[in-house]
Amino acid sequence: MSARCRRPSPMSVFDFPPGREGYYGAYGGCFLPEILTSTIEELRECFRACKADPAFWREYVEVMQSYSGRPTPVTYLDNLSRHLGGARIYVKREDLNHTGSHKINNVMGQGLLCKRLGKTRVIAETGAGQHGFATATMAARFGLECKIYMGAVDVARQRPNVFWMENLGAEVVAVEDGQRTLKDAINECLRDWVTNMADTHYVLGTACGPHPFPEMVSYFQSLIGSESREQIQRLCGRLPDRVYACVGGGSNAIGIFQGFLDDEGVELVGCEAGGLGPGPGGHASRLAYRDASLGVAQGYKTYFLQNEDGNMLETHSIAAGLDYIGINPILAHLWEQGRVRFEAATDDEVREALRLVMRSEGLIPALESTHAFARAIAEAPTMARDDIILINQSGRGDKDIFTVADAIEDRAWKAFIRTKAEQYGA
Amino acid sequence: MALEPFLRERLARKPLLVMTHVVCGHPSFEDNLRALEVMAEFDVDMVELQFPFSEPSADGPRFVRANQLAIEQGVHTRDCLAFLARAAQRFPFKLLMMGYYNTVFKMGEARFVEQLAAAGGSGMIIPDLPLDEAGELRRLAAERDIDPILLMAPTNTDARLARLGEAARGFVYAVARKGVTGGKTAMDEALDVFIARCRRATRVPIGVGFGVSSRADMEFLRGRADIAIIGTAALAAWEAAGEAGLRDFLAELLGAPQGQGA
Ligand SMILES: Cc1ncc(COP(=O)(O)O)c(C=O)c1O
Numbered sequence: 001m002s003a004r005c006r007r008p009s010p011m012s013v014f015d016f017p018p019g020r021e022g023y024y025g026a027y028g029g030c031f032l033p034e035i036l037t038s039t040i041e042e043l044r045e046c047f048r049a050c051k052a053d054p055a056f057w058r059e060y061v062e063v064m065q066s067y068s069g070r071p072t073p074v075t076y077l078d079n080l081s082r083h084l085g086g087a088r089i090y091v092k093r094e095d096l097n098h099t100g101s102h103k104i105n106n107v108m109g110q111g112l113l114c115k116r117l118g119k120t121r122v123i124a125e126t127g128a129g130q131h132g133f134a135t136a137t138m139a140a141r142f143g144l145e146c147k148i149y150m151g152a153v154d155v156a157r158q159r160p161n162v163f164w165m166e167n168l169g170a171e172v173v174a175v176e177d178g179q180r181t182l183k184d185a186i187n188e189c190l191r192d193w194v195t196n197m198a199d200t201h202y203v204l205g206t207a208c209g210p211h212p213f214p215e216m217v218s219y220f221q222s223l224i225g226s227e228s229r230e231q232i233q234r235l236c237g238r239l240p241d242r243v244y245a246c247v248g249g250g251s252n253a254i255g256i257f258q259g260f261l262d263d264e265g266v267e268l269v270g271c272e273a274g275g276l277g278p279g280p281g282g283h284a285s286r287l288a289y290r291d292a293s294l295g296v297a298q299g300y301k302t303y304f305l306q307n308e309d310g311n312m313l314e315t316h317s318i319a320a321g322l323d324y325i326g327i328n329p330i331l332a333h334l335w336e337q338g339r340v341r342f343e344a345a346t347d348d349e350v351r352e353a354l355r356l357v358m359r360s361e362g363l364i365p366a367l368e369s370t371h372a373f374a375r376a377i378a379e380a381p382t383m384a385r386d387d388i389i390l391i392n393q394s395g396r397g398d399k400d401i402f403t404v405a406d407a408i409e410d411r412a413w414k415a416f417i418r419t420k421a422e423q424y425g426a
Numbered sequence: 427m428a429l430e431p432f433l434r435e436r437l438a439r440k441p442l443l444v445m446t447h448v449v450c451g452h453p454s455f456e457d458n459l460r461a462l463e464v465m466a467e468f469d470v471d472m473v474e475l476q477f478p479f480s481e482p483s484a485d486g487p488r489f490v491r492a493n494q495l496a497i498e499q500g501v502h503t504r505d506c507l508a509f510l511a512r513a514a515q516r517f518p519f520k521l522l523m524m525g526y527y528n529t530v531f532k533m534g535e536a537r538f539v540e541q542l543a544a545a546g547g548s549g550m551i552i553p554d555l556p557l558d559e560a561g562e563l564r565r566l567a568a569e570r571d572i573d574p575i576l577l578m579a580p581t582n583t584d585a586r587l588a589r590l591g592e593a594a595r596g597f598v599y600a601v602a603r604k605g606v607t608g609g610k611t612a613m614d615e616a617l618d619v620f621i622a623r624c625r626r627a628t629r630v631p632i633g634v635g636f637g638v639s640s641r642a643d644m645e646f647l648r649g650r651a652d653i654a655i656i657g658t659a660a661l662a663a664w665e666a667a668g669e670a671g672l673r674d675f676l677a678e679l680l681g682a683p684q685g686q687g688a
Contacts, residue, residue, distance in 0.1 A: 029559060030558075030559075031556065031559060032554065032556065033554055033579075034553075034579045034582065034601065035577075035580075035601055037556065037579070037581070037582060038581045038582060038586070177487075177490050177491075178480065190483040190484075191486070195604050195605040195606070197604070293532075295531060296527050296528050296531050296554075304528075306480075306528070309502050310528035310529050310533075311480040
């Protein structure tokens with residue numbers, strides 16, 4: 001077994017003190033209706049057994065290698081580094097996974113776990129559609145029935161992923177409640193789960209929600225961090241100075257950060273959706289801006305964008321996958337401990353960064369991932385030339401073609417869509 | 427009078443008590459008040475006032491919509507507490523806060539319990555706050571004679587039911603089936619067995635809710651449960667035909683009014 005197949009070593013954040021299982025400092029926990037108590041206990045037990053079984057991890061790594069193309073490479077961005085004139089920039093290429101993002105890591109892991117649970121049906125929420133796409137793929141591969149809940153707003157802005165999910169055999173439900181985005185899709189999954197838990201596993205897509213989800217999703221995503229650490233050392237002979245990752249719910253970030261948590265010299269930077277800038281309602285930044293406060297919703301305790309009654313605020317981001325009210329409780333804890341720095345990138349900064357990365361390197365990061373690029377691009381020039389930056393490119397941007405075409409006012413694309421519409425007939 | 431003795435006293439003269447539900451501020455507090463008046467005409471024993479929350483993930487479509495509409499109309503926690511205080515002055519039934527934990531957490535547990543007690547509330551039903559997380563709130567509530575109502579579910583193990591039953595105060599809310607609020611529940615053998623399991627697990631009265639909507643349901647519950655909990659069906663009646671709709675619905679369910687209203 002090569003070093004990059006190594007099972008995650010138990011890290012201090014997951015060593016819960018007695019009576020505090022599922023808590024990271026003040027954050028996390030498990031707040032679910034009584035009807036799910038047995039289901040979540042069954043899941044906790046199964047995850048515990050999987051963690052204790054080296055064969056489970058081996059099978060997981062084998063699946064990720066043969067099915068998703070892992071390990072994903074780390075790419076040096078020479079043009080961009082020179083253009084910015086500061087630190088050397090490296091990128092972890094999660095976009096090269098099957099289905100185009102890091103979401104598949106978590107999904108295949110939970111799929112194997114689902115088989116152990118003996119459940120025959122999976123449900124999932126999705127924002128950008130990447131998690132839903134990955135789940136539909138896994139369900140097809142493992143022969144599971146699959147239903148995806150997606151906010152109606154996101155269905156409208158991420159049609160290409162909906163198309164693939166449906167063609168992979170999943171049923172996609174457009175959620176019309178609330179703000180009709182990711183949080184509403186999570187509520188709908190919880191409603192399905194309280195009804196169908198006997199045969200259904202809820203494949204939560206990010207490191208949020210009730211324990212054991214934050215820990216379990218982090219466990220599967222830790223592949224990103226352990227691979228990256230080894231790769232960057234091989235390429236540079238040392239560890240990076242800073243690691244950047246975008247933070248929606250916070251799964252790709254905790255995935256890559258886990259590789260460096262114990263390395264004090266490595267600064268970890270979480271990049272949130274700054275949307276239209278600070279002020280309630282215009283963004284989805286829970287920690288970098290000061291509009292969020294501690295709350296309990298969707299099964300866990302963390303910082304939420306909410307009002308004084310505890311009702312959730314509108315959120316906004318150019319990236320559907322970052323457009324969420326809450327944040328990974330492990331990251332909230334690491335932020336409070338001063339281990340992870342939080343920053344936000346606005347929609348405008350993201351559009352600029354995307355253009356620059358496409359033109360200078362021929363990479364098309366997802367709008368979500370571009371938030372991490374935007375912060376790295378802002379900070380790189382202030383760093384020394386032998387400093388090293390590692391960015392997690394959590395996904396590829398093909399899915400964003402409609403949003404990006406709108407954002408950059410691409411006339412040729414609009415003409416093409418008009419022609420296509422005419423061909424389909426009015 | 428504390429909740430359990432109040433229920434015991436009523437159970438001595440009525441075989442099956444009734445708890446109904448309104449969503450605060452939906453369609454308006456004036457409508458809520460008229461709904462409570464109708465409920466009083468039928469000598470309802472308890473009413474749960476739902477404090478609207480933006481993420482009501484344990485509720486079905488009708489309550490989800492009601493929560494959303496109430497919030498859009500600008501209903502705040504303080505308005506719900508003020509309404510509860512007004513209702514407590516006026517009606518003989520007991521009033522319970524029903525809602526999600528974030529509403530309590532955001533105000534601060536101590537302050538919330540204080541204000542609920544000052545308003546005249548008797549209990550709280552918080553479906554997303556499991557017993558294991560409720561230690562401090564239960565301690566604060568006990569000091570102010572507020573009963574945090576525990577839910578029991580058909581998916582619970584006997585060991586879990588025993589733990590819940592031991593900790594229960596006031597009464598137990600037995601969830602008649604899997605799923606969210608609203609929709610139909612089969613009043614059958616399985617429910618009978620579940621209610622009996624709840625009964626063995628606790629000495630406090632047992633209310634049964636989720637899908638209770640017809641006279642036949644009431645007949646099924648009589649002799650099995652202590653309290654019938656009526657939620658979505660009453661809201662549906664109000665939304666369809668207002669005061670008259672609710673009155674007809676309750677008459678169908680409970681028989682003619684007892685005339686002990688406000
Ligand atoms: C490509 C990509 N990156 C990032 C995210 C954000 O999720 P997380 O913060 O869990 O990594 C998403 C979510 O949909 C995504 O599709």
